[in-house]
Amino acid sequence: MIKIGNIELPDFPLLLAPMEDVSDPPFRRVCKENGADLMYSEFISSEGLIRDAIKSKQKLDIFDYERPVGIQIFGGDEEAMASSAKIIETVQPDLVDINFGCPVKKVVSKGAGAGVLKDVDLMVRLTKAVVSSTHLPVTVKTRLGWDADSINIHEVAERLQEVGIKALSIHGRTRAQMYKGTADWEPIAAVKKNPNIEIPIFGNGDIDSPQKAEIYKNKYGIDGIMIGRAAIGNPWIFKEIKHFLQTGETLPEASIEERIDVIKKHVEFSCEWKGERLGLLEMRKHYNNYFKGIPHFRPYKKTLVELLDLSLILELLEEIKDFYKEENF
Structure with a gap:
């Protein structure tokens, strides 16, 4: 201790x-x-x-x-x-x-x-x-x-x-x-x-x-x-x-599902703390980091940073999860 x-x-x-x-x-x-x-x-x-x-x-x-x-x-x-x-x-x-x-x-x-x-x-x-x-x-x-x-x-x-x-x-x-x-x-x-x-x-x-x-x-x-x-x-x-x-074991890299689940929590916590609009603006800087190394993310990022409605952000994150699951990523 x-x-x-x-x-x-x-x-x-x-x-x-x-x-x-x-x-x-x-x-x-x-x-x-x-x-x-x-x-x-x-x-x-x-x-x-x-x-x-x-x-x-x-x-x-x-x-x-x-x-x-x-x-x-x-x-x-x-x-x-x-x-x-x-x-x-x-x-x-x-x-x-x-x-x-x-x-x-x-x-x-x-x-x-x-x-x-x-x-x-x-x-x-x-x-x-x-x-x-x-x-x-x-x-x-x-x-x-x-x-x-x-x-x-x-x-x-x-x-x-x-x-x-x-x-x-x-x-x-x-x-x-x-x-x-x-x-x-x-x-x-x-x-x-x-x-x-x-x-x-x-x-x-x-x-x-x-x-x-x-x-x-x-x-x-x-x-x-x-x-x-x-x-x-x-x-x-x-x-x-x-x-x-x-x-002594290495955990597998975070899956798309794990990434999306944490991002959703992060977004929701941010909106709880600062209010929806400011909370979503604060999140813009985090999306690239969460999806670092993930191919084909740029179009999704553009939409994520443009949306200022929490429910739409959460829907889009589910769409992103489904897309990458279909791609077996």
Whole structure:
């Protein structure tokens, strides 16, 4: 069993990474139903939360069926981070997570996300401000360092543990790499092996198959894996990894029926959460990912993104299922 404060997770838990414009409640729900053990909201600007920005407030929506769930914040101001943590407490998540890893320019330029990697002292002060302002467990997601010449994750891990974080997720790239190249898990393993580190260490980056998950689990000795991009259009990856780790067997690829059933749930959850029109608009970005690698999908995609009536979408999805069953796909 892995513990994050008072949160109990199974041995070697699988975490759904917080992803902007992806990790909303409907997406989290289908991942939860397919085996994700812990998930996080999309990251929320501490400044936006304090200003009562509508988009930031919407990201605070959590539901009991997805617990345990954490809400992730980012920012570069201690007072704003502390205040936003207090706001987050009011919706009663299971934990608060701090984003020190987002490499996107608009975040970094504000001295937040991965921008804080340049100033470990500031990172420590921001973390301490959050820890001191909430009774919830506080965790951190970060990267190896700013660039290859300034990898500082070893110092970061020790110092953040000292100020009270309860777990650390490490993406195996620097900010300079963005999402390019191969994630380097050796520094993550070194943090885990550090005898001074007592908190759970989760690895993140490039896990896209059950086989790779097992290799990285055994090779790097981490406490669990955080999965991001590989879950987009493929929420089954959590179930597949768990099955492989338990049995050594590879589950068959999701069938058309399974894909359609999950898409229908995702669409319905999206409409429940945001209303029919906005829920269907939000789903447009997901169809290509769910049908990746499926031939002859383009005409169906065109219709799916044009329709703004849930009943018609559900009918079309059944039509797509029947078409591919007839094609024996």
